[in-house]
Amino acid sequence: MPFPAVVAAVLLELLSAVVTAAGCSTSCGNISIPYPFGIEPDCYHEGFNLTCDYLYRPPKLFLGDGTVEVLEISIPNGTVRINSTNIMPMSHDIDGASRPNTSRYHTWGGLRERGPFFVAPDRNKFLVLSCNNIQVILMGEDNSTINACATYCPSLGNSDAQPQLIRYLLLHGECSGLGCCNGGIPKGYTSYHIQLQPSNDSSSDAKSSVYIAEEGSYNISKLMSEPRGVALPALLDWVISNSSCQKQNSVAPGCRSSNSFFQNYTSYVYNGYQCRCSAGYRGNPYILDGCQDIDECVHKEAHSCHGICENTPGTFYCRCPDGTYGNPSIEGGCIKITNYSAGLIIGIVISGVSILLLALSAPFVTRMVKLRKVKKMREKLFNQNHGLLLQQLISQKADIGERMMFTLGDIEKATNNFDKSREVGGGGHGVVYKGILDLHVVAIKKSKIVVQREIDEFINEVAILSQINHRNVVKLLGCCLETEVPLLVYEFISNGTLYHHLHVEGPKSLSWDDRLRIALEIARALAYLHSATSMPIFHRDIKSSNILLDESLIAKVSDFGASRYIPIDQTAVMTAVQGTLGYLDPMYYYTGRLTDKSDVFSFGVLLIELLTRKKPYVYRSDNDAGLVAHFVSSLKKGDLADIVDPQVMEEEDDGELQEVAMLAAMCTRLEGESRPTMKEVEMALENLRARKKPAPCNSAAMRYDGDQIVVQYNSIEDLLAKKDMPVEGGAEESSRQYTMEEEIMLSARYPR
Template sequence: MQFYNLGLIIGLSVASGPCILLLVLGALLISRHLKQRKARALREKFFSQNRGQLLKQLVSHRADIAERMLISLEELEKATNNFDQARRVGGGGHGTVYKGILSDLHVVAIKKSNIVVKREIDEFINEVAILSQINHRNIVKLHGCCLEIQVPLLAYEFISNGTLSDHLHTEEPRSLAWKDRLRITNEIAKALAYLHSAVSVPVIHRDIKPSNILLDEALTAKVSDFGASRYIPIDQTGTATAVQGTIGYLDPMYYYTGRLTENSDVYSFGVLLVELLTRRKPSLYRSSEGDGLVMQFLTLLAHDNLSEILDPQVVEEGGGQVKEVATIAASCIKLRGEERPTMRQVEMTLEALQTPNESVSELIEETNETMNYPRTNKRAKQGESSRCYSLEEEVLLSATYPR
């Protein structure tokens, strides 16, 4: 009897083993299927949500763009080896940038946000809406976006040589050659002039600074980071917005009025010119009198003593062009926006500086008069006041803006 029971147990065990194994495998397959189904549903939810926002942004422009710019999550995972840390090429507190190769063999930089907040999503969608309609050699190209994740992923052309800030603020005593600095400023001016006046609906960048200017292997400038950018309808002279920008580059009038115009980009560009001339960071610099970089630059320019703050390499290599660029910068950072030149005027003047012919000086002088540039001769120094601005205006310019 005992042998019979033992045999029965063994027989049942042998017979039920495959059944249990099948049950376990079945449970695993069902669980995997449910996870895949849930993930697919989530991706479809995010796609619908993000695509809806994108289409809303594009509804008055080119709605078809939303379709041709789409890249699947699977494609981007394959391009980055599932976002392998070895493919990480940059990033900070707000996001990470990965290098990847798409199936069409385009090398791209894939921007992935670390923060899941509505503002981040809005900025990503805004960037897609703007960059998908722009085609300029000095503006970073957007290859597409992935909307199947909570915060969309953006795939740009990969620019391999870092930012203008990286090249400018090195530990080395020498930085970019003067001829490269002059050409780079002209390329940035061309890009901004294009955004302000050559696209169907003008675009204000709102965050022009060296860290948002990418450089390729030939040191060609590419304006990037359009998350804070805004459209300004042609029939409007400006628009009221929540203030966005970076301390030191932010237009004081925009900061205090909340009214955004093309002049705000002009001011930021002027600060960038000052930074290129001095290799000083506007957010960190303070003179012995407590003045910020912009105020100190203007004071020294008015006293014809700019060499005190200029990068020695600029003094050595720039010659007479330095004075002209400094004058352009001073015009761009005038307190009143309506007194600043347009980016088109700035572009023309910088272009003239690089044109090797006898009429350059006349063209620069003619453009300067059109822009009403401040003069830096003895009469300016010996006038009723040696200050470029009133005390009230100086306070505005040298203040540390609370954010």
């Protein structure tokens, strides 16, 4: 094409963007650009800049500097529709054959960190298409596991038969695991990490794709037959400010129209607000006079007016025509008056009396309607949360049943309607408030995320946790089922967490004697949960921030949001992986098989944290080894001073450090079968604490306990010898501690 023709073509594309008198483009191609969005400087609110790429025909619109394509902007809905590309396409070799991508981590992103754009949780799905047997884990920006799903494909002799079978089944069923799986997306994230875990028998010609896509925008069976890499639309929420408004009548500076209001946007990772036009108005609440009155009388039938319509600001008035009476809101509701004069007089009298009665009764009726609506909603949520089932489960203990069931009114009164000043803590699962119930100080946990599949498990958890009575476990006092997510009421522990006491500024922290005692108390609690409750309970998230300390520094195990129980005749349960990286059992992380030894591993990491004052989830040695690997290596070399807290080196006595270090190494062994039980750990620590007291005559004393004879080990060496672990030289067998990547590769010989 000659150069002048090229210039003319570019100028023609430039003309496709409509520009206002102020020099701000209002469209790009066929996409409108309303404020707070904009292309040119001074035309957009901070963080809402766009790029219009005129090299495309028609031009394409992108967020920010041009990495995420924009398909649609909706001011009324507060959303932006984007092009979401395939996260994990297959890698292709030179010969053209497709093979599974062996990279462990992939990232979906392109949005600016900390907003203002976030993936809309109720309109998008985490979607996996694969003819492999794989598990895909969705993680947040903080690397916490937030969802996972797995696909399965039957093994067929004909390689072409498998995709055909998958497509046939998808046409007649749901995306429930056979060739396809999906899951929800939590609120408030701007990017996600994706981890692929293929099985050893995955076929080499299978194809896999992972999407974050708008629900309803795709056809699964059609998508399975299309080439991988096709883009799907995804929907983003956006907020105008990074701070929420606390009072409903407060002024939100981002809402500039006089007929607008703010709507808070809250999640457990981000808070902000959006603007909406008031009822009876529509337009753009982000500009002056942007919300304009809707003239309902233009389409009065659509607003249930079949009489004479008179528009007013924000609403309208509908009446019957002169010479008629009746109800103008229904078709044919206005009836002609035979005697006009008599009818007019009667109508005026009736209208006057009706208006007077309505004015007198309106406040009372309005209040009754609101109370009835609130009561019905609470009853609906109570039944939805299986409140009747919970009452049946605890009906055998009437005193517990009466005390455990709290109303939402009780909770709101105890927390001053969830006042922010009452917040005393929180984590990934919810916020904890301090309150007063029945003249007792309590802690009330309010969840942040609604996961419907966990509601059924919640009821059984409450029924079992209500039976726990141990001085080292935070006591569950009750619950409230009249909210979308049930509220839990615990005893209030006033002295913070072990994490805050341990990781303080300065060289001195908890004394060695306190650390050893706290470790023993935690071990007692876990041994109780594993072996003394009516059904074994696995905590699944043991870490220093989940250990509370009272005013006497007595340890209390808390936060059972991730805990699971299993029938007493089973030893393990298959679950979606949940926990905290750094403390997580590598065998559970890989296989999804939860056992009591998973808690033992987490406890071993906690022992190492008590010895070193190092944070397991962030620590890296000079050679990039994790805390567990570096600790066991130092123990094997006999050089614990390289990693142990100097305060512990100074205060420990008579080889206590060496024994506790060997016990920690044994608890964190790779194979769960080689780890001790929590009961054995408890006994070993108990005897270590009591070692300076007069010892029994024999090195391993026996005590009678009911119908069983329990061996009490006088030293940790006895326990190590029982588990065939060498005592001298540190922990020879425990040297099999590696980074998480190496542990997963070693675990490949344990297929799911």
